[in-house]
Amino acid sequence: MDDRERVERNRTAWDLRAGAHVSSEFYDVDGFRGGRSSLRKFEVEALGDVRGKRLLHLMCHFGLDTLSWARLGAEVTGVDFSGEAVAAARRLADEVGLPARFVQADVYDVADVLEPASYDVVVATYGVLVWLPDLNEFARVVARMLRPGGVLFLAEFHPMLSMVDGELRVRTSYFRTGAVDRQVASSYTGQEMKEHVQTTWPWTVSGLVNALSGAGLRIERLDELPVDLRQRSPEMVQDADGFWHLPGDPLPLLVTCLASR
Ligand SMILES: C[S@@+](CC[C@H](N)C(=O)[O-])C[C@H]1O[C@@H](n2cnc3c(N)ncnc32)[C@H](O)[C@@H]1O
Structure with a gap:
């Protein structure tokens, strides 16, 4: 199976998740309906005032973060390759009455379906x-997609996380490459689903930096943080902001990056 076929199989897997995720406790859509923002302090602090800015949210899932940016006054477009996710995002936007455009597209095709150099x-x-x-x-x-002077904000689970198991034993190389096919029957929201295969591709922080600078972007900041968005192992404890820590903060758990064109 080649990468294109794997991406297509992933799309089916995301279609399966999108509908279920809308009603998950994890995403707390009711809270969002009631005015809660799904954004974390990292992206809000990094991007500052977004009022009137043209914001493109790539791989936006069912649009919760996209619509949270809209609530802050950005002119938002969300893109996702899952038709179910995009349909759910449009329904949510209508329901809460926020202006937003949601487009179904593979992230690699975005420049063909939206106006380049305009965000x-x-x-x-x-x-x-x-x-x-x-x-x-x-x-x-x-x-x-960025206009000259425009900025990218990325926040990701640190790739370190995918090389250790729940007991922090190294189970695979940080430097492994190539597709990783995995049989799964549940989602990160804790919901069960019918068994299917998902593929991920390992990445490294240096690979990310080199990809961004290789594309002509200037890295303004790169941060590695000892916090996670969810509890991955029993010993993790939650701080006052709701982020999860390993005792002693021994590992980077998130990586964030601000880059400009
Ligand atoms: C984990 S979710 C993003 C999570 C998002 N931060 C949130 O919590 O709502 C990943 C999203 O990427 C989308 N996705 C995965 N591969 C994609 C691709 N090649 N092109 C566009 N979207 C893709 C999936 O459909 C899914 O909605």
Whole structure:
């Protein structure tokens, strides 16, 4: 099976998740309906005032973060390759009465379906890079979509996390490459689903930096943080902001990056 076929299989897997995720406790859509923002302090602090800015949210899932940016006054476009996710995002936008455009497209095709060089901000966050077989091409897409002076904000689960098990034993090389096919029967929201295969592609922090700078973007900041968005092992403890820590903060758990064109 080649990467294109694997990406297509992933799309089916995401179609399966999108509908279920809308009603999950994990995403707390009711809270969002009631006014809660799904954004974390990292992206909000990095991007500052987004009022009136043209913001492109890549791999936007069912649009919760996209619509949270809209609530802050950005002019938002969300892109996802899952038809179910895009349909759910449009329904949610209608329901809460926020202006937003949602487009179904593979992230690699974005420059063919939206106007290149026209976005002030591109955002891609929390669970996106592992779905991409080619990080360099992703960086080139971002660079094409940003207007000169526009910025990219990326936040990701640190790739360290995928090389250790729940007991922090190293189970695979940080430097492994190539597609990883995995049989799964549940989602990160804790919901069960029928068994299917998902493919991820490992990445490294240096690979990300080189992809972005190779695409002509300037790295303004790169941060590694000892916090996670969810509890992955029993010893993790939650801080006052709701982020999860390993005792003693021994490992980077998130990586964030601000880059400009
Ligand atoms: C983990 S979710 C993003 C999570 C998002 N931060 C959130 O919590 O709502 C990953 C999203 O990427 C989308 N996706 C995966 N591969 C893609 C691709 N090649 N092109 C476009 N979207 C893709 C999936 O459909 C899914 O909605």
